[in-house]
Amino acid sequence: MMKNLMKTVALAALLTTAALPVNAASSLDSEQLHLTAAARYLASHDEAKALHEYEAAITRNKESFAGWLGKANMLIQLKRPKEAFDALDEADDAQKGKDQKLALLRAQLEYAVTFKPDHWLSKAKEHFFKARRIDANRSDLNLWVARAYRDGGKRKLARKHYSKAIEIGGDDALVATKELMAMLRQEAASGTGKGVAGELSSKATIDRATLAAVLVERLHIQDRFKKRTTKRALPKDAQSSPFAAAIETMLNLNINSIALDPHGNFLPKQSVTRFELALLAQEYLVAASGNNKLYRAFIGTKSPFPDLSANHYAFNAAFLAVSRGLMAPTDVLTGKFDGNKAVSGVDLMLLLNRLGDLGK
Numbered sequence: 001m002m003k004n005l006m007k008t009v010a011l012a013a014l015l016t017t018a019a020l021p022v023n024a025a026s027s028l029d030s031e032q033l034h035l036t037a038a039a040r041y042l043a044s045h046d047e048a049k050a051l052h053e054y055e056a057a058i059t060r061n062k063e064s065f066a067g068w069l070g071k072a073n074m075l076i077q078l079k080r081p082k083e084a085f086d087a088l089d090e091a092d093d094a095q096k097g098k099d100q101k102l103a104l105l106r107a108q109l110e111y112a113v114t115f116k117p118d119h120w121l122s123k124a125k126e127h128f129f130k131a132r133r134i135d136a137n138r139s140d141l142n143l144w145v146a147r148a149y150r151d152g153g154k155r156k157l158a159r160k161h162y163s164k165a166i167e168i169g170g171d172d173a174l175v176a177t178k179e180l181m182a183m184l185r186q187e188a189a190s191g192t193g194k195g196v197a198g199e200l201s202s203k204a205t206i207d208r209a210t211l212a213a214v215l216v217e218r219l220h221i222q223d224r225f226k227k228r229t230t231k232r233a234l235p236k237d238a239q240s241s242p243f244a245a246a247i248e249t250m251l252n253l254n255i256n257s258i259a260l261d262p263h264g265n266f267l268p269k270q271s272v273t274r275f276e277l278a279l280l281a282q283e284y285l286v287a288a289s290g291n292n293k294l295y296r297a298f299i300g301t302k303s304p305f306p307d308l309s310a311n312h313y314a315f316n317a318a319f320l321a322v323s324r325g326l327m328a329p330t331d332v333l334t335g336k337f338d339g340n341k342a343v344s345g346v347d348l349m350l351l352l353n354r355l356g357d358l359g360k
Helices: 002-019 022-029 031-043 047-060 065-077 081-094 097-115 120-134 139-151 155-168 171-190 195-202 208-219 244-251 274-289 292-296 315-323 345-356
Strands: none
Touching (some): 031 047, 047 065, 065 081, 065 097, 081 097, 120 139, 139 155, 139 171, 155 171, 195 345, 274 292, 274 315, 274 345, 292 315
């Protein structure tokens, strides 16, 4: 029965095609038909078949911008630089309008970073800045220029653009987060990270003493927060800590998220929770911007976190930290925030990197 049904469908299609006028029948083998087929193959990650369809589209229309750009993109994926360069050149001749120019610049940026021709870093920067003038809110552009700076040894600029991609959000934000974390781990492993901050990536949890040292040594919070009007003495339980000086510095700043317990102890060896880190990030953002309204930015909104209600004391801080790319849910699929979970070294490195870019 199934074979007969397939034969019937095939015969009906053949008869329908034969009955069509010449111009209608030819539309079944049009540029758009092949572009649509290419998109289907691309969605299933079959670059070779997508390339074939883009080439077929170009055969139907020699000035097909979508065909030439699609062909160039597939050749980049297939690591065929000479042919990709020629296809980009053809796409450049065919492009019209800002949208097509932006798409071309995006592909040229990827080409420069992927194949690294002569003066590739300068070319990558040129493509990025031209594209940014058309659309400054593209996470993929920031992701690719971050890769360019990373590969070109300009790690500070790479961190800046990875962070921007994370802030903008979208699918590329997750990729940017993973690549940024990998770069920070590499820096720490190679010794290019400095002091306490350079050792963070290997830490499964962060205690309060280490947090104080990193905030003072790496983030220089003493330059961001005002000092308390009344000086606080260093608690007895922190006096023997190797980070006693940093703890004392932090306790004498107007920071309330990392406070003493009811008995006046600092608890230097106690792990910092994600709630505490979010509250700290909130305080830092307010201090950096001077905008006290951030303390209530998400009050009254529905919680995006399945494990955190909108009336929780740290809800606004958690939502603010995630929305700014300072922190990420612990589970990408469910969106759980896990506020009581201990902060890891990688969590803290991401936060430090993003906060360090503020005001630059």
